[in-house]
Amino acid sequence: MLVDSHCHLDRLKLSDREGGLEAVIADAQARGVSNLLTVAVDLESSKSLTELTANYNHIYSSVGVHPLQDEQQPMPTVKQLVDLAQKPKVVAIGETGLDNHYSAESYDWQHESFINHLLASKETAKPVIVHTREAREETTSLLNQYASDSAGVLHCFTETWEMAKAAMDLGFYISFSGIVTFRNAGDLREVVKKIPLDRLLVETDSPWLAPIPYRGKQNEPQYVYEVAQCVADIKNISIEALAEATTNNFYKLFQINN
Numbered sequence: 634m635l636v637d638s639h640c641h642l643d644r645l646k647l648s649d650r651e652g653g654l655e656a657v658i659a660d661a662q663a664r665g666v667s668n669l670l671t672v673a674v675d676l677e678s679s680k681s682l683t684e685l686t687a688n689y690n691h692i693y694s695s696v697g698v699h700p701l702q703d704e705q706q707p708m709p710t711v712k713q714l715v716d717l718a719q720k721p722k723v724v725a726i727g728e729t730g731l732d733n734h735y736s737a738e739s740y741d742w743q744h745e746s747f748i749n750h751l752l753a754s755k756e757t758a759k760p761v762i763v764h765t766r767e768a769r770e771e772t773t774s775l776l777n778q779y780a781s782d783s784a785g786v787l788h789c790f791t792e793t794w795e796m797a798k799a800a801m802d803l804g805f806y807i808s809f810s811g812i813v814t815f816r817n818a819g820d821l822r823e824v825v826k827k828i829p830l831d832r833l834l835v836e837t838d839s840p841w842l843a844p845i846p847y848r849g850k851q852n853e854p855q856y857v858y859e860v861a862q863c864v865a866d867i868k869n870i871s872i873e874a875l876a877e878a879t880t881n882n883f884y885k886l887f888q889i890n891n
Contacts (some may be wrong), residue, residue, distance in 0.1 A: 634667035636883040637854040638808055639728075639762065639788045639836035642671040642679055642685060642692070644849060646840065658689065661854040665876070667691060667853050671729050671760060674699040675706055676713065683720040683810035690786075693887065695725040695762055697750055700732045700743040707872045709746055714753035724887040726754040727762030728788060731775075742773070751779035760886055763805075769796045776803055785885060789838050791879065794824045800889055802836045803833050806886055808834035809850065811844030815861045825867045830878045834886070836859045 647653045661669065669692045673679040679696035686692045696717040698709045714726060729750035731743050754761040760783045765772040769792055773811055776799075784804030789812065790797065797807050807828050825833075837860065839842075839852035842860040858872075865875035884891050 634880055635665050635835070635857055635858040636668045636670075636880045637661065637666055637837050637839075638786070638834040638879070638883050639810070639842075640672050640839045640854050641671055641674065642669070642680075642839075642854075643682060644840050647855070650851075652775050652882055657853050657855075658692075659741075661857075662807075664855045664858050665801035666854055666857055667880065668693070669890075670695065670883075670887065672726065674728065675695050675702050676709060676717075679717045680720075683723060686722040688720065693722050693724045693725055693889065694830075696720075696723055697725075697727040697729050697762065698746060699728055700730050700739075700746065700764060700774050700786055708736075708742065711749050711752045714750060715756050718753065718757045723759070724889060725760050725762050725785070726750050726757065727785070728764045729761065730764035731768035731772050732764060732766045733768045733771075744775075747775055748779055751775065754783060754785065755779070759888075765790070765796075767791065769793065772796075776800060776805070780805070780832060783876055787848060788834075789837060789842070790824070791821060792824075792879050794827050796822055797824060797828060801829075805828055806832050806834050808836050809860060810838045811834050811842045811848070811856065811860055813860060813867075815848070816845075816846040822867050825864055829850070830868070830870075830875075831882065833864070833875075833879055835875075835879050836878055
């Protein structure tokens with residue numbers, strides 16, 4: 634069985650999707666996707682996702698404010714994050730991090746928010762979900778200073794082996810999305826080869842970044858199968874072995890009793 638370790642169910646456009654969210658979830662299960670982690674991007678979704686997960690035994694959520702939400706969101710405090718993290722089926726803090734690609738001008742806001750999330754992770758003993766883009770040194774520095782023993786995951790990883798290695802030395806996992814299937818992702822596939830199987834996760838980041846052959850369409854959790862197949866091929870193992878390893882990693886990182 635596979636796990637989609639990072640998706641955004643509340644961001645799916647369901648108006649033209651026959652069967653709506655129920656069909657999205659059923660299609661994922663039909664393709665062997667046993668668990669989903671739907672990830673918050675702001676304080677509103679940090680609250681509302683717990684209502685969604687209450688209806689499904691196999692869906693979990695996080696609490697956090699995405700670094701690209703800075704213009705619309707007040708600074709999330711440690712107390713807010715810790716309080717929200719007490720809700721049922723919340724298994725992680727985030728997503729949070731630094732993004733110098735789309736929003737380098739908001740670096741100070743991102744920096745403070747990231748630290749608050751890392752402190753909340755430490756206080757709650759829940760892992761942190763890290764978004765990082767074009768901020769390798771800054772992200773690694775803050776992880777070294779503030780990351781808790783619960784560590785976390787660098788999600789939708791597109792950076793270098795050196796950054797992955799530094800994060801894994803701190804106890805972090807590395808998660809790959811549909812980007813790994815793209816034709817121009819040769820360097821990323823070389824990183825996949827080096828990641829130990831016991832530190833690997835797969836995800837969709839749906840509704841974005843649909844893998845080949847669905848690129849350009851709305852992404853869905855069921856397409857984590859294509860991500861997993863690509864990663865399995867890169868590592869020259871069966872998809873069954875890849876699924877078993879990444880599912881076990883998911884349970885271990887997010888402290889879920891299967």
